[in-house]
Amino acid sequence: MFGSGTKLTFRDYVQGTWGSFDTPAGRVDYVMTKAKLGGDGDAPERQLTKSLAPVREIMDAGDLDFNQLLQRDLDDHRVAVNLIPYLLKPQSTGPAFFPPIVAVLLPFRNKKPTVFPNLGDATVTSHDDATWQEQRAGNAFQIHRLLGADGQPHGANVGKLWWNRSEASLVVLDGQHRAMALLAIERTLSNTWQDTAGVKFRSFYEHQVRELIDTYETAEVNLGNIEVPVTVCWFPQQTGEGSRPHEAARKLFVDVNKEARPPSESRIILLSDAELGNVLTRSVLSALRGRDDGMRLPLYAIEYDNPDVNSGRPARWSAITNVNLLKMAVNRCVFGHPKYLTNWAQPITG
Numbered sequence: 001m002f003g004s005g006t007k008l009t010f011r012d013y014v015q016g017t018w019g020s021f022d023t024p025a026g027r028v029d030y031v032m033t034k035a036k037l038g039g040d041g042d043a044p045e046r047q048l049t050k051s052l053a054p055v056r057e058i059m060d061a062g063d064l065d066f067n068q069l070l071q072r073d074l075d076d077h078r079v080a081v082n083l084i085p086y087l088l089k090p091q092s093t094g095p096a097f098f099p100p101i102v103a104v105l106l107p108f109r110n111k112k113p114t115v116f117p118n119l120g121d122a123t124v125t126s127h128d129d130a131t132w133q134e135q136r137a138g139n140a141f142q143i144h145r146l147l148g149a150d151g152q153p154h155g156a157n158v159g160k161l162w163w164n165r166s167e168a169s170l171v172v173l174d175g176q177h178r179a180m181a182l183l184a185i186e187r188t189l190s191n192t193w194q195d196t197a198g199v200k201f202r203s204f205y206e207h208q209v210r211e212l213i214d215t216y217e218t219a220e221v222n223l224g225n226i227e228v229p230v231t232v233c234w235f236p237q238q239t240g241e242g243s244r245p246h247e248a249a250r251k252l253f254v255d256v257n258k259e260a261r262p263p264s265e266s267r268i269i270l271l272s273d274a275e276l277g278n279v280l281t282r283s284v285l286s287a288l289r290g291r292d293d294g295m296r297l298p299l300y301a302i303e304y305d306n307p308d309v310n311s312g313r314p315a316r317w318s319a320i321t322n323v324n325l326l327k328m329a330v331n332r333c334v335f336g337h338p339k340y341l342t343n344w345a346q347p348i349t350g
Contacts, residue, residue: 084208
């Protein structure tokens with residue numbers, strides 16, 4: 001789309017769709033872009049992947065308060081056993097996809113939280129045969145927004161964000177496990193584990209990644225097709241002395257994650273093809289709902305989405321059964337002991 005237009009101060013940058021979330025509580029600006037595996041190593045999307053490091057690599061281990069508040073413990077086992085294979089293994093049930101990762105630009109110097117310099121007033125500059133609105137916070141970061149011929153923000157909403165890695169780092173607010181999966185593959189492909197603060201985890205990830213790549217003959221050209229959506233945020237009102245960008249990030253982290261819940265078991269039964277019992281349960285539901293002999297069950301008689309993780313009884317008064325109980329019946333009939341089919345009076349135990 002455009003070149004970097006960088007000066008030596010800013011070596012890292014992202015470009016994409018510019019947006020602003022401005023409420024009475026404060027303002028968050030963001031660029032919606034993508035992180036990429038494979039392809040041109042100097043492309044901003046490839047460099048962004050390398051920048052999505054977990055907090056444990058950005059801060060010293062002794063700074064526990066920020067670490068504990070801003071990010072949950074990183075489950076390396078989950079990343080290695082579930083997420084990396086999810087990206088590298090063929091999926092017989094359909095395509096794979098990672099939802100957007102949310103990262104925020106925060107001030108750090110020598111692995112210690114600091115504050116950004118004041119964000120300067122907007123000026124107009126030209127490069128890449130285009131006109132941009134520019135704002136700069138000292139040598140920490142710089143933002144550009146594409147302007148139209150009338151001097152107003154262009155309708156395409158193109159924006160760029162540069163930062164100086166000696167004064168600023170990206171911190172993942174949402175999707176740290178997805179980001180670590182990308183990072184582990186990237187570092188293994190480029191043989192750069194030894195150049196990072198995460199070198200101690202090299203043996204944990206590297207063998208797993210190489211084994212999957214060799215097993216499924218995944219070439220780097222194939223990995224270049226993996227483009228994960230990323231939203232990079234910053235706080236334009238949290239610059240200068242007295243600003244509290246890290247506190248703002250903690251609040252945003254809580255806001256983003258407090259409503260996150262694992263899907264209920266009934267929702268998984270209704271949507272997942274990974275288990276035969278789920279497929280058979282949906283077939284039973286379709287059969288019950290598709291009868292035309294006067295015995296068709298009304299929609300309200302079966303509870304389809306009980307919020308409880310493991311529910312043995314319907315929660316709604318109008319329901320006579322729920323999806324969980326139907327799956328239990330399917331499992332007993334199809335996968336259970338034959339005695340339950342030959343003797344219907346046989347009590348079910350265990």
